[in-house]
Structures are given as C-alpha cells and as structure tokens.
Amino acid sequence: MRLTTYARTLHELSILCDQGFREVILEPKALARFGKLSNDEFIALFHRASELGLRVLLEWDILMTEDLFGEKVAALRELLPYADALRVQDPGALHWALKETTKPLQFIAENGNHNRAALEGWIDLCGGRLERVVLSIELSKTVIEDYVEHLSVPCELLGLGRILLFYTPRPLLSALLPERTAQNQDLAALGESEESPHKGFPLVENQHGTFMFHIKEFCLLEYAADLRSAGLGFFRIDQRWETPPKLAEISALSRHFDPQAFERLKEGYSQDLMRGFYLGNKTDSQFHKLKNSRLQKREGNYIGEVLEVQKASHLAIMVKNLRGLCLGDVLQIMHPKGHLIDTKVHALRNLALEPVSEVPPGEVALIQFVEGVWAKAQVYFIER
Amino acid sequence: MKSQKLPEVLAPAGSLDKLKVAVLYGANAVYVGGQKFGLRTAADNFTEDELREGMAFAHARGAKVYVVLNSFLHDKDLTELPEFVSFLEDIGTDAVIVSDLGVVRTVRAHSTIPIHVSTQASTLNVHSALLWKEAGAQRIVLGREVSVREAGKIRREAQIEIEMFIHGSMCMAYSGHCVISNFTQGRDSNRGGCAHSCRFEYSIEGLDTLEKKRAFFMSSKDLEGLRVLPAFIEEGIDSLKIEGRMKSHLYAGTMAKVYSEALRFYAQHGHFLSDDLRDWEAELSKVSHRAYTEASLLTPAGPDSIFNERENASEGEWRMVGTVVEANPKAGIVLEVRNAFNQGDEIEILPFRGSAVRLRALEMSDLASQPVVRTRPTTLVRLPFVSGVEAMHLVRHRINP
Numbered sequence: 001m002r003l004t005t006y007a008r009t010l011h012e013l014s015i016l017c018d019q020g021f022r023e024v025i026l027e028p029k030a031l032a033r034f035g036k037l038s039n040d041e042f043i044a045l046f047h048r049a050s051e052l053g054l055r056v057l058l059e060w061d062i063l064m065t066e067d068l069f070g071e072k073v074a075a076l077r078e079l080l081p082y083a084d085a086l087r088v089q090d091p092g093a094l095h096w097a098l099k100e101t102t103k104p105l106q107f108i109a110e111n112g113n114h115n116r117a118a119l120e121g122w123i124d125l126c127g128g129r130l131e132r133v134v135l136s137i138e139l140s141k142t143v144i145e146d147y148v149e150h151l152s153v154p155c156e157l158l159g160l161g162r163i164l165l166f167y168t169p170r171p172l173l174s175a176l177l178p179e180r181t182a183q184n185q186d187l188a189a190l191g192e193s194e195e196s197p198h199k200g201f202p203l204v205e206n207q208h209g210t211f212m213f214h215i216k217e218f219c220l221l222e223y224a225a226d227l228r229s230a231g232l233g234f235f236r237i238d239q240r241w242e243t244p245p246k247l248a249e250i251s252a253l254s255r256h257f258d259p260q261a262f263e264r265l266k267e268g269y270s271q272d273l274m275r276g277f278y279l280g281n282k283t284d285s286q287f288h289k290l291k292n293s294r295l296q297k298r299e300g301n302y303i304g305e306v307l308e309v310q311k312a313s314h315l316a317i318m319v320k321n322l323r324g325l326c327l328g329d330v331l332q333i334m335h336p337k338g339h340l341i342d343t344k345v346h347a348l349r350n351l352a353l354e355p356v357s358e359v360p361p362g363e364v365a366l367i368q369f370v371e372g373v374w375a376k377a378q379v380y381f382i383e384r
Numbered sequence: 385m386k387s388q389k390l391p392e393v394l395a396p397a398g399s400l401d402k403l404k405v406a407v408l409y410g411a412n413a414v415y416v417g418g419q420k421f422g423l424r425t426a427a428d429n430f431t432e433d434e435l436r437e438g439m440a441f442a443h444a445r446g447a448k449v450y451v452v453l454n455s456f457l458h459d460k461d462l463t464e465l466p467e468f469v470s471f472l473e474d475i476g477t478d479a480v481i482v483s484d485l486g487v488v489r490t491v492r493a494h495s496t497i498p499i500h501v502s503t504q505a506s507t508l509n510v511h512s513a514l515l516w517k518e519a520g521a522q523r524i525v526l527g528r529e530v531s532v533r534e535a536g537k538i539r540r541e542a543q544i545e546i547e548m549f550i551h552g553s554m555c556m557a558y559s560g561h562c563v564i565s566n567f568t569q570g571r572d573s574n575r576g577g578c579a580h581s582c583r584f585e586y587s588i589e590g591l592d593t594l595e596k597k598r599a600f601f602m603s604s605k606d607l608e609g610l611r612v613l614p615a616f617i618e619e620g621i622d623s624l625k626i627e628g629r630m631k632s633h634l635y636a637g638t639m640a641k642v643y644s645e646a647l648r649f650y651a652q653h654g655h656f657l658s659d660d661l662r663d664w665e666a667e668l669s670k671v672s673h674r675a676y677t678e679a680s681l682l683t684p685a686g687p688d689s690i691f692n693e694r695e696n697a698s699e700g701e702w703r704m705v706g707t708v709v710e711a712n713p714k715a716g717i718v719l720e721v722r723n724a725f726n727q728g729d730e731i732e733i734l735p736f737r738g739s740a741v742r743l744r745a746l747e748m749s750d751l752a753s754q755p756v757v758r759t760r761p762t763t764l765v766r767l768p769f770v771s772g773v774e775a776m777h778l779v780r781h782r783i784n785p
Contacts, residue, residue: 063558065527065680066534069509091505092512099511111561112456112504112574117486125485125519138566143459165568166582167561169529172601175687177590191601192587195579196568203588212602214567276567281458283572302433307709307720308764313752316764318709318720320400322437351764352715353751362775364709364718364764366751375762 001228003254004057004156005237005247008036010048012245019251023055025087030075031060033167033208034240039078046082058083061108062208063090063169073100085131094122098129106132106156114138116147123153132156132234137163137218140281145230154233160221160250161238162202163214163276173205202241219273221253221262242270303331303379307364314349314366317379325365326358330382333373342382343370390647391616391624394450394547395640398629400434402636403449404441408736408776409637410644413448414438415481417629418468421453421461436475448478453491454502456484456560456574466494473497481525483560488519498522500547504560504574509534513542523547525625528554529680532612536619545622550609551639551668552627554679556582556602583695605691608676610664613646614656615682634704635671637734637778642667645737663739670702670780701782705731708777709764717767718751721759725781733770734778741770 006025007013016024026049027035028042037045042058049056058079064072069092080086080101088094089108097105107122107130114136123130134156135144148155173187187205191212192198202213220227224235235254239245249265252258266273277283304320319325327348333341349366350356359365395411397403406414416438417429430438435451442449451472455461465487472480473495480497482488483504491499500523501507501516508527516524523545526535532548539546555562560574564581571577582602589596607627609616616624626639642664650656668676674693679685706719717733725731727748732740748756749766759765 063506063527063529063561064509065530065684066509066537067531069511090508090512091515092507092509095511095515095518112484113486114456114458115462115484115486116459117462117489118484119486121485121489121519125515138563138572146459163567165562165564166557166602168557168602170556170604170685170689171687172556172690173588175690176588176597176599176601188591190589190591192589193568193581193584194586195581195584198568201586212564281572283566283570283577284458284575300433302431308751308762310750310752316751321433350715351710351718351751352712 001224001232001235003159003237003251004234006059006240007045007049008240010045012247013045013048013052013054015245015247016054017052019247021054021251023057023084024049025057025059026083027059028075028079029207031058031062031072031079033061033211034204034206035059039075042079043082055084056082057085057087057106059087060093061087061089063167064092065169069093069096087134094126098126104131105129106134108134110134110136110158112136114143116150119147119151123151134236138277138281138283141223141226141278143281144227144232148227148231148233156234156236157220157227157232158218159224159235159237159254160219160273161217161236162241162271163216163218163274164211165201165214166212167209169209171205172210173203214274216272216274217269218276220275220278221250221265222257222275223278224254225257301381303381306333306373306375306377306379309373309375310369312369314347314369315373317365317367319359319361319363319365322361324358324360325367327356332380332382333370334378334380335372335374336376339372341370341372343368388617389620389622390651391621392448393640393643393647394623394625395636396552396626396629396631397438397636398429398631400430400438402629402633403438404776405633405637405778406640407442407445407447409640409734410648410736411447411640412644413450413478413623414442415450415452415625415629417452421455421457421465421468421487432471435472435477439475439477443476450479450481450500451477452481452502453487454481454483454504455576456504456572457487458575461575462486462490465490469494469497479523482521485519488516488521492520500525500545502559503527503549506558506560510538510541513538513544513546517542517544523622525549527559528607529558529684531683532615532619532621532681535621539620539622546620547623547625548616548621548681549607549627550612550616550624550643551607552631553674554604554607554627556604585694599690600692600694601690603674603691603693604679604685605677605689606674607679607681608668608673609678609681610642610646610661610668611656612678612681613643613650617650632672632704633707634734634778634780638667638671641734641736672703702732702780703783704778705759705781706765706779708733708773708775708779710775711769711773711777713769715766716769717773719759719765719767719779721761721763721765723761723781724759726759727755727757729781731779731781733773734780735772736774736777740780741772743767743770 029035085104087106189203191201308316347368392412395406397414483502503525506527525547565573565579
C-alpha cells in the first residue's frame with residue numbers, strides 16, 4: 001500500500017521525498033476544487049517533482065457545465081504535458097480524457113458508486129485505460145475488502161483528511177461576507193446549524209463554488225495495517241487544511257501504527273477525528289421510521305381507504321382496488337395505530353344514498369358504521 | 385438545427401391518486417417510485433398492484449410512466465433489483481430513471497426497458513452525456529446547473545434525448561453531491577433519507593471577523609421556468625420535468641395543467657404572446673411554494689437564488705380544501721374534505737382543462753343531509769351539482785384574501 005498526498009510548494013515536495021512518497025497530487029487552480037496553483041507554479045512543481053522521482057498526478061475534479069467544460073479543456077491542454085496521470089471526477093472529463101489523451105487515468109468514484117457493479121462498469125467503459133479508482137469513504141471495511149480483492153485496477157481510499165459534505169457551484173458566502181468578496185479572495189467561514197448540535201462546519205467559497213466540510217476529519221490510521229493486508233493500493237493523506245501539516249507523523253503511523261503516537265497526533269490536531277462508516281454503514285436503518293407502515297397498502301387483498309366515519313350512520317370507503325366492494329364481503333380494517341377490526345358488509349349504499357349490491361372501483365361505498373374505525377384506516381378483503 | 389417539436393410534460397406522482405390527478409390534468413408522462421430503490425423513502429410510493437394499475441391508467445390515456453430507481457444502491461440493495469426490473473418490464477414500464485452505473489448494468493442485463501439517467505448523476509456536459517449513452521442510456525435528465533442553451537448543444541452533439549427540470553424545489557448542491565444527512569443524521573440522502581439540512585438556518589462566522597451572521601444560506605428558491613418555455617422548445621428539449629413526488633395533489637394537478645395548457649397554446653399559435661401567460665403564472669402562484677427563480681436556465685444562478693427565509697414563511701395564498709369524489713345530478717358534488725372551510729366561503733373547482741369554476745359554498749350538507757356550517761377534514765360534504773364538475777377535480781380555497 002503506497003501513500004499519496006497533495007503538495008502546493010517546492011518545500012512540500014522535498015518533505016514528500018524525505019517521507020518516501022513516490023507520487024504527488026498537484027491541483028491547478030483552474031481545474032481542481034481546492035486548487036491554488038497557477039499554470040507556472042504547476043509546471044515548476046512538475047519539474048521539481050520529476051527531479052525528485054515523484055510521479056505527478058494532475059487533479060481535475062471540478063464538475064463542469066458545457067460552457068465551462070470548453071474553457072477547462074483549453075486550460076488542461078496547456079498542462080497536459082506536465083502530468084504523468086489525470087485524476088477526474090466528472091464523467092465528462094473521464095470521457096474527454098479517454099478520447100483526447102493517452103495519459104493514464106484515475107477515476108474519483110468517491111461520490112456514490114457503492115456497489116461493485118458500478119465500479120466494474122467504470123473500469124469497463126475505460127477499456128484498460130483506468131489505472132486507479134478512488135473509493136467512497138462511505139464504504140465499510142468488508143465492502144472495501146471485497147472491492148480491493150475483485151476489482152481489476154488498484155483502489156485508493158482517503159486515510160486522513162476532511163470530509164466534503166456539500167458542493168455547489170453557487171456563491172453562497174459572498175452575500176454574507178461582502179467585504180471579503182470585494183477583495184476577490186477565496187472565502188472561508190465556520191457554520192453552525194440550528195438543527196444540529198454540531199458547531200464549526202468549515203465552509204469555503206472559491207471560483208468553483210461553495211463547499212461545506214464535516215466538523216471532524218476522516219481518519220483510518222488505526223486500520224492502515226488491515227487495509228494494507230487486504231491489498232488496498234493507495235492510502236491518501238490530505239493535509240491541505242492542517243497548519244502546520246503533520247505529514248511525517250502521519251506517514252509513520254500509516255506504515256506502523258503506534259497507539260501512543262496516535263494519541264499525540266490527535267492532541268495536536270486541529271480537528272477531531274472520526275472513522276465514518278468504516279466499521280459499518282447503517283444509513284438506511286432509520287428509513288422504516290419515516291412513514292407509518294400501517295398506512296401503507298398491501299398487495300392483493302387491498303380494497304381502499306376509509307374517507308369518513310359518521311357515528312351511528314356509516315363508514316365511507318373509497319374503493320381503490322380493481323374488483324369493487326360487494327354486499328356480504330368480509331373486511332378487515334386496519335387502524336392507523338395498528339389494531340385490526342373485522343366486519344361483514346351488511347348494508348351498502350352509493351353516494352346518492354341508494355342501496356346497492358356492489359360499488360365499482362373508483363367510487364365511494366357507504367357501509368354500516370363500525371365502532372372503533374377512524375378515517376384514513378386501510379381496508380382489506382378477508383373473504384367474499 | 386433548431387427543432388419545433390413540443391416537449392413532454394413530465395409530472396411527479398407520489399401515489400396512485402396523484403398519478404391519476406397528474407394524467408387527468410394533462411401530463412404526458414409521470415414518474416413514480418416503487419417501495420424500494422427510489423429517493424423518496426417517506427413518500428407513499430407504489431405497491432406492485434398500484435404500479436400495474438397506474439401503468440394501465442396512464443397508458444389508456446396516452447401517458448407514459450417512468451419508474452425511479454435512482455438511489456445510489458449498495459451491493460445488498462442490488463440483489464433484489466433484477467426481480468423488480470423483470471416485473472417492471474412485464475407491466476409495460478416506459479422507462480426507468482437511474483443514477484448509478486451498477487443499476488444501469490443490472491437493468492440492461494435483465495430487461496430492455498429504456499434507461500433515463502437521473503439528475504442525481506449530475507450530467508452537465510456533452511462528454512458526460514456521451515459516456516452515459518455508451519453505457520446504454522436513452523435519455524439524460526440534466527443537472528439543474530445546465531442552461532437551456534447548453535442543454536440544446538448537449539442534445540445535438542450527443543444525439544440523445546434530453547430532459548430538464550422546469551419547476552419545483554431544488555437541491556442547492558450538485559444533485560447527488562450532498563452527504564450532510566449521511567454524516568450528521570445517519571440517514572443516506574442518496575438512498576432516500578435526505579433530512580433537508582440545507583433548509584435550516586445557519587450561523588456563519590467569517591474566519592477573519594468576529595461577527596456572526598445568521599442566514600438560510602444553503603436553501604434554494606424554487607425553480608419556475610414558465611417564461612423560458614420558448615427557449616426549451618427552440619432547443620428541442622424532449623421532456624420538461626416537474627419536481628415534487630412528496631407534494632400535494634393540488635401541486636401535481638396544477639403543474640400538469642399549467643404547463644400542458646401553455647404548450648398546447650404554443651402548438652396552436654406558435655408563440656406565447658398571450659394574456660394567458662399572466663393567468664398561468666397566477667395559477668402557479670396559487671400553489672404553496674418558496675420564492676421562484678429561473679435559477680440557471682438562462683444564466684448561472686447567483687446569490688439572488690438563495691431563499692433566505694424560514695420554510696413556513698412562504699405559505700401560498702390558496703389551499704386545497706378537497707377532491708371531488710363524485711359529481712352528478714343525483715348525488716350532487718361530493719367533496720372529500722382535506723382542509724376546513726366555512727359555509728359561504730368562495731371556493732374554486734379546478735377542471736382538467738380551462739378556467740377554474742368559482743362558486744360560493746352556500747348550501748352544504750353531510751351525507752345524511754344535515755346542514756354543514758363548517759367542514760372538517762376527513763369528512764365528506766355535499767354541494768349542489770354544477771355542470772362540468774367531475775370526479776377527481778381538485779377544489780381550493782383562498783386563505784389569505
């Protein structure tokens with residue numbers, strides 16, 4: 001398992017070299033979400049990285065509408081000779097790079113792509129050009145191990161760094177911080193939501209849009225040995241927001257985990273750390289609570305819904321099935337709170353209050369009043 | 385290369401009743417969700433029986449039904465998908481809406497149902513559309529950041545059907561690129577558990593200033609593209625999508641009615657220069673909504689597209705009071721009451737085509753013929769018959785005259 005990371009200065013390149021890195025991610029300002037490098041700076045860093053034996057990965061991870069895409073392709077063409085591989089996230093960038101370049105490609109599949117079939121799909125679409133796939137940090141340990149074992153290209157995973165929660169092209173901070181906007185600078189702020197006990201969500205607005213991060217950083221340093229054993233190809237360290245960067249300590253922990261050294265790192269780290277969903281992703285476990293299952297219709301024997309209950313007079317039932325409702329039918333009525341009431345239809349009228357033997361689908365049936373039934377209750381056949 | 389083919393009006397249908405409402409009010413197509421695989425876990429969604437019935441209802445009236453499978457599915461979710469896809473093919477599903485390449489491959493392996501790539505995939509440019517086309521997609525639902533002009537270019541150069549949102553709530557983030565709920569609430573927003581964190585108020589503190597500012601800075605105004613219709617038509621956009629499977633029957637009906645009437649007017653006259661435009665806009669304003677914006681349909685959305693208000697500050701002036709469940713001279717107009725109104729109140733009955741029927745509720749009785757002075761929700765009330773009123777017509781009442 002190799003380490004990979006970002007660099008923005010010549011000095012940082014030297015540190016990477018000292019720490020045994022063999023590659024570096026460089027981010028042009030025009031093409032990368034958090035890029036700071038002008039074209040000249042990028043080229044200078046490329047030359048220095050090459051001298052140091054570092055492979056240069058050009059990060060082109062912004063999403064682009066069509067007009068912007070044309071502009072960015074022009075910018076990319078200037079830098080393409082100075083990159084050993086391209087890292088892309090927009091599927092359009094991937095397609096363009098497949099057609100217009102011969103560079104090795106790395107696909108950032110961090111957004112979604114939570115099934116192996118999807119990742120195999122991207123690999124197949126690239127027809128052998130993909131040299132790496134960057135996995136989502138929402139994947140759990142067992143899933144990561146499965147992908148690492150079965151995918152035909154090496155996988156990369158964030159080992160330590162910020163968790164991006166939100167990305168929009170719209171400028172959301174400008175209106176709130178006009179004095180900073182006037183200086184044409186990137187904007188940085190902290191957000192605190194009224195709905196959440198969490199405070200201090202880092203916010204960034206730059207030329208590519210507005211970004212919000214989690215208050216804690218993602219950290220799998222404790223599990224680096226497991227990931228190495230599983231065969232993970234690349235472990236990414238993101239220190240772009242940590243001042244000063246703690247690359248040496250983190251690199252050492254990645255290679256050999258020392259609990260005491262880890263505690264010291266955490267004490268000196270600017271943000272709290274979390275392992276996200278690494279030990280298990282249960283983000284669908286609350287879904288059954290989002291609606292009342294007793295108001296959900298069942299298949300087959302469903303008749304309809306009680307629209308009105310008139311005490312001592314009738315129940316009005318909207319007949320929603322395809323068979324209608326007949327005199328003599330035996331019904332089961334499910335109260336929204338769950339209890340069940342059985343009844344036989346012994347009085348049946350239509351809305352003109354005429355006695356009828358059957359009410360067709362799509363119409364309202366009036367049956368005898370049944371104690372304990374409320375409007376919205378669901379009605380089912382037991383027998384006809 | 386401009387085309388004059390009229391786009392379809394694609395309406396949301398969160399339930400079988402809403403499907404019927406949307407189709408009867410003029411939608412050319414509806415999109416619905418089954419019990420799994422969609423992004424609206426809290427919606428009623430359709431059982432398999434309801435999907436079958438909804439398909440038959442829509443097809444009998446010349447409308448199409450698209451089924452959403454647009455969650456970012458995990459491996460364990462995918463195991464149940466093939467059987468559902470086969471079922472969808474058996475009942476004549478016109479297309480499935482998909483955002484994940486694994487789902488695309490699964491659908492293709494088990495059916496020949498046309499595949500529409502969901503806006504969740506944030507397809508924004510020609511090359512992205514080409515990639516999805518190579519993967520097997522027949523249509524792209526573009527990201528809401530794309531302008532109509534750009535969409536026309538994507539359609540021409542990628543040679544693929546294009547669907548765009550014309551109305552409704554908007555994610556502030558690139559769709560599919562927000563995981564706030566996942567990490568702060570433990571609910572996967574991209575599998576149907578979005579907690580709408582973007583709609584809450586935030587306190588914002590600039591890093592080099594001590595001042596804190598409170599704002600709903602991540603909340604977007606609602607999209608409204610009525611006046612952009614000529615551009616959609618000029619660029620040959622194939623489908624105009626209305627957001628809102630969780631929204632009311634009144635919303636589904638009104639949106640389907642307004643946009644289909646506007647397109648029918650264009651088909652007849654070749655332009656939108658009509659006083660009707662004001663009427664259509666008035667109709668759109670009668671449905672509860674946030675402040676409207678054209679967002680990025682013409683130029684990229686700026687700070688003025690932020691809805692810096694609390695949600696309940698934007699109640700509409702009109703409220704749905706019920707649905708006509710039966711209307712004939714013998715039974716009168718029988719209304720299923722959803723929201724209360726009083727005897728003597730002015731109500732409007734919205735026909736499937738044409739202007740609303742305005743009447744004053746002077747005579748109201750319950751089903752036992754007892755006079756009613758104030759209606760109550762979840763009851764039925766009888767009004768005198770008025771010619772032209774039919775079952776399934778929606779009824780509204782002005783709450784802020």
